[in-house]
Amino acid sequence: MTALDERAGRADETSGPGEEAGATAEWVPVCALDRLDRERGVAALVHGRAVAVFRTHDDQVFALDNHCPYARASVLARGIVGTRKDTWFVASPMLKQPFDLRTGVCLDDPAVRVPTYAVRVVDGVVEVGDRLP
Amino acid sequence: MSLTTPTERRPRVVVVGHGMVGHRFVQAAIERGLVETHDVVVLGEEPRPAYDRVALTSFFEVGAEALSLLPGGAYDDPRVRLRTGAEVTGIDREAREVLLADGTSEPFDELVLATGAAPFVPPVPGRDLDGCFVYRTLEDLEAIREAAGRGRPDGDGPARGVVIGGGLLGLEAAHALLQLGVDTHVVEMAPRLMPVQLDDAGGTTLVRHIDALGVQVHTGIATTEVLGDAPAEDGGRVTGLGLRDAEALEADIVVFSAGIRPRDALAREAGLETAERGGVLVDEQCRSSDAHVWAVGECAAPAGRMYGLVAPGYTMAEIVVDALLGGPGAFTGADMSTKLKLMGVDVASFGDAFATTPGSLELVFSDAVGGLYKKLVVAEAGPDADGAPQEGYVLLGGILVGDASAYGVLRPMVSSGMLLPDNPEELILPESRGALQLGLPDEAVVCSCNNVTKAGILTAVSDGVDGEEPCEDVAAVKQCTKAGSTCGSCVGTVKTVVEEYFASVGREVDRSLCEHFALTRQELFDVVAVHGHRSFDDVVAAHGTGRGCDICKPTVASVLASQLNGHVLAPETGALQDTNDAYLANIQRNGTYSVVPRIPGGEITPEKLIVIGEVARDFGLYTKITGGQRIDLFGARMEELPVIWRRLVDAGFESGHAYGKSLRTVKSCVGSTWCRYGVQDSVQLAIDLELRYRGLRSPHKLKGGVSGCARECAEARGKDFGVIATEKGWNLYVGGNGGATPRHAELLVADVDTETLVRYLDRFLMYYVRTADRLQRTAPWIESLEGGLERVREVVVDDVLGLGTELEESMARHVEGYFDEWGATLEDPDKLARFVSFVNAPGMPDPNISFSTERGQIKPSTQDGPVDLGATIPVGAAR
Ligand code: SRM
Numbered sequence A: 001m002t003a004l005d006e007r008a009g010r011a012d013e014t015s016g017p018g019e020e021a022g023a024t025a026e027w028v029p030v031c032a033l034d035r036l037d038r039e040r041g042v043a044a045l046v047h048g049r050a051v052a053v054f055r056t057h058d059d060q061v062f063a064l065d066n067h068c069p070y071a072r073a074s075v076l077a078r079g080i081v082g083t084r085k086d087t088w089f090v091a092s093p094m095l096k097q098p099f100d101l102r103t104g105v106c107l108d109d110p111a112v113r114v115p116t117y118a119v120r121v122v123d124g125v126v127e128v129g130d131r132l133p
Numbered sequence B: 001m002s003l004t005t006p007t008e009r010r011p012r013v014v015v016v017g018h019g020m021v022g023h024r025f026v027q028a029a030i031e032r033g034l035v036e037t038h039d040v041v042v043l044g045e046e047p048r049p050a051y052d053r054v055a056l057t058s059f060f061e062v063g064a065e066a067l068s069l070l071p072g073g074a075y076d077d078p079r080v081r082l083r084t085g086a087e088v089t090g091i092d093r094e095a096r097e098v099l100l101a102d103g104t105s106e107p108f109d110e111l112v113l114a115t116g117a118a119p120f121v122p123p124v125p126g127r128d129l130d131g132c133f134v135y136r137t138l139e140d141l142e143a144i145r146e147a148a149g150r151g152r153p154d155g156d157g158p159a160r161g162v163v164i165g166g167g168l169l170g171l172e173a174a175h176a177l178l179q180l181g182v183d184t185h186v187v188e189m190a191p192r193l194m195p196v197q198l199d200d201a202g203g204t205t206l207v208r209h210i211d212a213l214g215v216q217v218h219t220g221i222a223t224t225e226v227l228g229d230a231p232a233e234d235g236g237r238v239t240g241l242g243l244r245d246a247e248a249l250e251a252d253i254v255v256f257s258a259g260i261r262p263r264d265a266l267a268r269e270a271g272l273e274t275a276e277r278g279g280v281l282v283d284e285q286c287r288s289s290d291a292h293v294w295a296v297g298e299c300a301a302p303a304g305r306m307y308g309l310v311a312p313g314y315t316m317a318e319i320v321v322d323a324l325l326g327g328p329g330a331f332t333g334a335d336m337s338t339k340l341k342l343m344g345v346d347v348a349s350f351g352d353a354f355a356t357t358p359g360s361l362e363l364v365f366s367d368a369v370g371g372l373y374k375k376l377v378v379a380e381a382g383p384d385a386d387g388a389p390q391e392g393y394v395l396l397g398g399i400l401v402g403d404a405s406a407y408g409v410l411r412p413m414v415s416s417g418m419l420l421p422d423n424p425e426e427l428i429l430p431e432s433r434g435a436l437q438l439g440l441p442d443e444a445v446v447c448s449c450n451n452v453t454k455a456g457i458l459t460a461v462s463d464g465v466d467g468e469e470p471c472e473d474v475a476a477v478k479q480c481t482k483a484g485s486t487c488g489s490c491v492g493t494v495k496t497v498v499e500e501y502f503a504s505v506g507r508e509v510d511r512s513l514c515e516h517f518a519l520t521r522q523e524l525f526d527v528v529a530v531h532g533h534r535s536f537d538d539v540v541a542a543h544g545t546g547r548g549c550d551i552c553k554p555t556v557a558s559v560l561a562s563q564l565n566g567h568v569l570a571p572e573t574g575a576l577q578d579t580n581d582a583y584l585a586n587i588q589r590n591g592t593y594s595v596v597p598r599i600p601g602g603e604i605t606p607e608k609l610i611v612i613g614e615v616a617r618d619f620g621l622y623t624k625i626t627g628g629q630r631i632d633l634f635g636a637r638m639e640e641l642p643v644i645w646r647r648l649v650d651a652g653f654e655s656g657h658a659y660g661k662s663l664r665t666v667k668s669c670v671g672s673t674w675c676r677y678g679v680q681d682s683v684q685l686a687i688d689l690e691l692r693y694r695g696l697r698s699p700h701k702l703k704g705g706v707s708g709c710a711r712e713c714a715e716a717r718g719k720d721f722g723v724i725a726t727e728k729g730w731n732l733y734v735g736g737n738g739g740a741t742p743r744h745a746e747l748l749v750a751d752v753d754t755e756t757l758v759r760y761l762d763r764f765l766m767y768y769v770r771t772a773d774r775l776q777r778t779a780p781w782i783e784s785l786e787g788g789l790e791r792v793r794e795v796v797v798d799d800v801l802g803l804g805t806e807l808e809e810s811m812a813r814h815v816e817g818y819f820d821e822w823g824a825t826l827e828d829p830d831k832l833a834r835f836v837s838f839v840n841a842p843g844m845p846d847p848n849i850s851f852s853t854e855r856g857q858i859k860p861s862t863q864d865g866p867v868d869l870g871a872t873i874p875v876g877a878a879r
């Protein structure tokens, strides 16, 4: 099994828990991958923070902070997921600002970024780890 | 000696006559800043402010209010004072004041005469009999309507009417009589109809069209007298019309439309010079023989000639404002081109229509069977602007009967003198797209009513006018240049110019939805219908690229919903919905939701009110009466929505679709059940319509209203569809909205019964659902259709596309397939599972949401950043 990209866990490349990233992260199981509809998000409580977890059409999984810096509300998980060119993004449900699912950067204003989290899928369970730098 | 003006008084411009041109003068005075230095007083003899006389004949359809050029009744600008019902009876040039019929006077420094013209009534015996009319004002039309309503004196059938005069205005009058159900004749002395504009062949073609409509045309026949049952002095009434060398016609109504005469009596009596054939004689700046008296519009005769069209009058008005500001503007003649739709028949005549220019040639296309006659008058081109000789022909004028679609491009070609293409006949052959691709020169006047050139339109789209932002679309161009806003005949050309410009700067007139679909919403609707797609994946795979976005996904969801009637949260469509649809509630600024149960027509029982009150109290929700006659409960957390709705659904409520692009409310007034004025049961109809169209997914939200009488307490005309009760049934109005660009709905059909009303509404709404753009409400949608409201009427009422049954059937499917989304969601554990704040802590309310209180109810507190709860909160199990 290959090492996981911490930013995007691929469901079909699942590996045992904590292999690579496990050293530093405390992985929190969030829900079964099945509960995550494709191109939709859910919010999860991870280490006391509201985290938005998304599953794309090609089964990548991403995690961003749920807080939309524009709306100042905890809502990103409820946005629509789509692509701009080849970039997966979520549009804030409030005023539609698009955030890159990989980096959390706002596609319309690179100066704005929401935090991202490590995420992986282990035995069909989505797990969220550390906040990424 | 003229009085000196006291220095502290601002100079005063008095305008006599508040008709179309008087009104334009005031507008120009405001726009160009004349009011910065002058006060303007307008004295109009008619009982109401200026109205659109050009569209007079539509009065029976649209009513007086729609024709008004000043719907508020007064100018917003405090430096302009309008007095209506104020007839001026004299001008005292010595004292510099005008005298009014009520004995008052108004001093002036500058006097502008805009008194228009009066119909000419030939001096035939009997012209004063009861039953004789002219056709010029709204009061004339009202009087004609009343006479028509009386029918024949013997009660044996509809009234019989004769119009004397088969010119432009006479045919307008005949049209009005026809609309009133009068058995109509037209008597014209000349050998053909519209002798000023049409040649014999054109006139003959027109007669065939008009005959077919049931109007009997008698050309080449002179009227000798109006016959009556007693002399006019003894209250005699019209019984018929005596004709030279022809049998008399029986008639109850006679309308004189034998030309107009300038109303120059005031000027004449004040000793001002008048033209030989009438009209205040004015110079190029429209100044009369008194340097401080000006004349504009139909009462004026620049260089001795009067102009019976509105466009030259507008130009004169602008020129006088310019002159008063010290500008150089001059009136040097006007384009007398005319295009009109006479009883549904296109007629246009422009330039040298009669080929009077020496050396001119005629190119004629005529199709007697199809009722088409088209003629171009051309001449060999002279040297170009730099004096170089040119090969080819230029257009001098033409006549179009039966199909005047080419008028918009042909007329500007005349004034610009551009060379014709090698095969000019292409321009008038049927189906020719002609000059659309020809590229008009910049100086070509595209809109002759408002004197807007192609260059003017280009400036509006490229740089913007008067420091405004550049116009984004045709609607904006119309607003800022006025092009297309008067007779409308140029709208097609304006659109082409705008689109060509956008194409030329590489800003494709890109109507694609977003980067994923190079289709418009309408095209998307069609491909989904044709291919029978049932999911976004199918649609994007077959017709798009990528994985979609926040624009195309909700659009596809709406299209699928209108065609399939599925649940919006069904697995195939759930991920496509905007957050409001996704949670069947409207998101609020702090991430909570509002709850709006449907209250059809605004009618609610005390029991149901109590339930709403109890729910609001038990869940601590903020409660407000909405602008849509229902009650909104705010501040529900996502996980509370199912519980709240359980209570509401159990009490008989259902979703109000406040979150969807779908029917919101059908507002009602109390109507005939209680109201002493009501003539129909508006509440019942509002409830019925709301229940019929609830849940219908549409390009934008939809609102309706039903009022029980013309007082319109339900504000129905502010809605996408509005119904107003009449003695005989219902009037249906369409295309209204409030919001940022309020629009009154316009009359689609009058006096229909309930069944017909519903049929037309079904068709109207489905046609809208199928063809409108994303987020386009009905008003801009109607405007975007070629032909506008008229087109809608053709499709919905006349069923010219033969779509009527199909549209009705798809509405019937919608009505049958309707179910309450909230009720269904509550029965489905999969859908309910999404209503949690945290997937791994379902019982945990989102700590990011907090409230404070205000006026005894909750209000959201804003958060500056995410709330960090620390790692101590226990989280639920996975899987
Ligand atoms: C609650 C209410 C205001 C109130 O307290 O009265 C309201 C609230 C909202 N209006 Fe409205 N509008 C409300 C009546 C109106 C009215 C009055 C009416 O319907 O008679 C209008 C003008 C009439 C019209 O629509 O033509 C109105 C014109 C708008 C517009 C501008 C529409 C336009 O075409 O320009 C928007 C924006 C939009 O839809 O894109 C809007 C959008 C909204 C939204 C949905 C904005 C949003 O997406 O969050 C608001 C949220 C409602 C909620 O959370 O429940 N609301 N809104 C009213 C709910 C009526 C109802 O019972 O459903």
Ligand SMILES: Cc1cc2nc3c(=O)[nH]c(=O)nc-3n(C[C@H](O)[C@H](O)[C@H](O)COP(=O)(O)OP(=O)(O)OC[C@H]3O[C@@H](n4cnc5c(N)ncnc54)[C@H](O)[C@@H]3O)c2cc1C
Binding pocket: B016, B017, B018, B019, B020, B021, B022, B043, B044, B045, B046, B053, B054, B055, B056, B057, B086, B087, B088, B089, B114, B115, B116, B117, B135, B136, B169, B172, B173, B263, B266, B296, B297, B298, B299, B307, B308, B309, B310, B311, B313, B339, B340, B487
């Ligand atoms: C049925 C019909 C159809 C038409 N169709 C077209 C068309 O398709 N295209 C086109 O270009 N033109 C058309 N016209 C002509 C167009 O309406 C006129 O050219 C235009 O209205 C002239 O404007 P005006 O202001 O000069 O005159 P008006 O609009 O007649 O206004 C003059 C005003 O002055 C008032 N007035 C007169 N004397 C006095 C006084 N002593 N004191 C106070 N007030 C006074 C009058 O009551 C009137 O309100 C049509 C006209 C009619 C009647």
Ligand code: SF4
Binding pocket: B669, B670, B671, B672, B675, B676, B677, B678, B679, B682, B707, B708, B709, B710, B711, B712, B713, B714
């Ligand atoms: S619109 Fe007419 S019927 Fe309805 S409440 Fe007003 S006055 Fe009464």
Ligand code: FES
Binding pocket: B446, B447, B448, B449, B450, B483, B484, B485, B486, B487, B488, B489, B490, B491
């Ligand atoms: S030509 Fe009449 S509105 Fe433009």
